[in-house]
Amino acid sequence: MYRRNYVNEINFVTGNIHKLKEVEGILRPYGIKVKMIKVKKIEIQADELIAIAEYAAINAAKEAGVPVVVEDAGLFIEALRGFPGPYSSYVFKTIGNEGIIKLMKDITDRHARFISVVAFAEPEGYVRTFVGVAEGLISVEPRGSMGFGFDPIFIPYEGDGRTFAEMSLDEKNRISHRGKAFRSLAKWLTGHKVIP
Numbered sequence: 684m685y686r687r688n689y690v691n692e693i694n695f696v697t698g699n700i701h702k703l704k705e706v707e708g709i710l711r712p713y714g715i716k717v718k719m720i721k722v723k724k725i726e727i728q729a730d731e732l733i734a735i736a737e738y739a740a741i742n743a744a745k746e747a748g749v750p751v752v753v754e755d756a757g758l759f760i761e762a763l764r765g766f767p768g769p770y771s772s773y774v775f776k777t778i779g780n781e782g783i784i785k786l787m788k789d790i791t792d793r794h795a796r797f798i799s800v801v802a803f804a805e806p807e808g809y810v811r812t813f814v815g816v817a818e819g820l821i822s823v824e825p826r827g828s829m830g831f832g833f834d835p836i837f838i839p840y841e842g843d844g845r846t847f848a849e850m851s852l853d854e855k856n857r858i859s860h861r862g863k864a865f866r867s868l869a870k871w872l873t874g875h876k877v878i879p
């Protein structure tokens with residue numbers, strides 16, 4: 684384990700430019716730079732985000748030959764028993780926000796949560812995960828044009844009634860699942876105690 688040697692930079696495995704921008708903003712106050720690396724990200728069909736992220740991170744670190752960070756996130760809707768959860772990416776690409784709004788028609792319990800799992804792995808096989816959760820509601824119609832993915836239909840409880848897509852990057856980062864998970868990673872990397 685040699686993590687202390689590179690606390691000022693992480694190799695973030697992602698192809699999502701929105702995620703990259705968010706993570707840069709989250710880690711800036713900790714003095715950690717984000718280098719985007721593209722490695723084949725193997726995604727297993729497990730229902731557990733933690734298992735998916737750990738597996739992907741271990742493989743990516745081995746492939747890249749350097750320590751890497753992988754993030755796997757998903758939207759879990761209570762009334763739909765956690766759907767789309769680990770299948771969020773596929774569901775977004777297929778039915779999208781309009782499809783989710785249709786599925787939620789006539790459903791009064793609109794509670795949902797975003798979960799972000801950040802996995803840090805080293806080529807030797809060491810892996811550690813950090814989880815962040817944002818609780819909120821599914822809106823009755825999409826609102827806002829910022830962010831990405833399901834942002835226009837998610838109203839976080841920690842906000843003021845706006846959807847994530849109606850918030851600036853900094854506002855979203857302060858309360859988002861990704862903000863929480865990556866701040867835990869940053870505290871760990873920089874040697875502070877992680878408060879669960």
Ligand code: IMP
Nearest residue numbers: 754755756757771772775831832833834
């Ligand atoms: P991924 O597999 O971690 O890239 O995330 C799966 C899917 O969840 C993405 O394709 C997005 O549609 C959605 N998603 C993840 N994080 C967010 C977010 O912060 N806001 C909105 N949608 C998100």
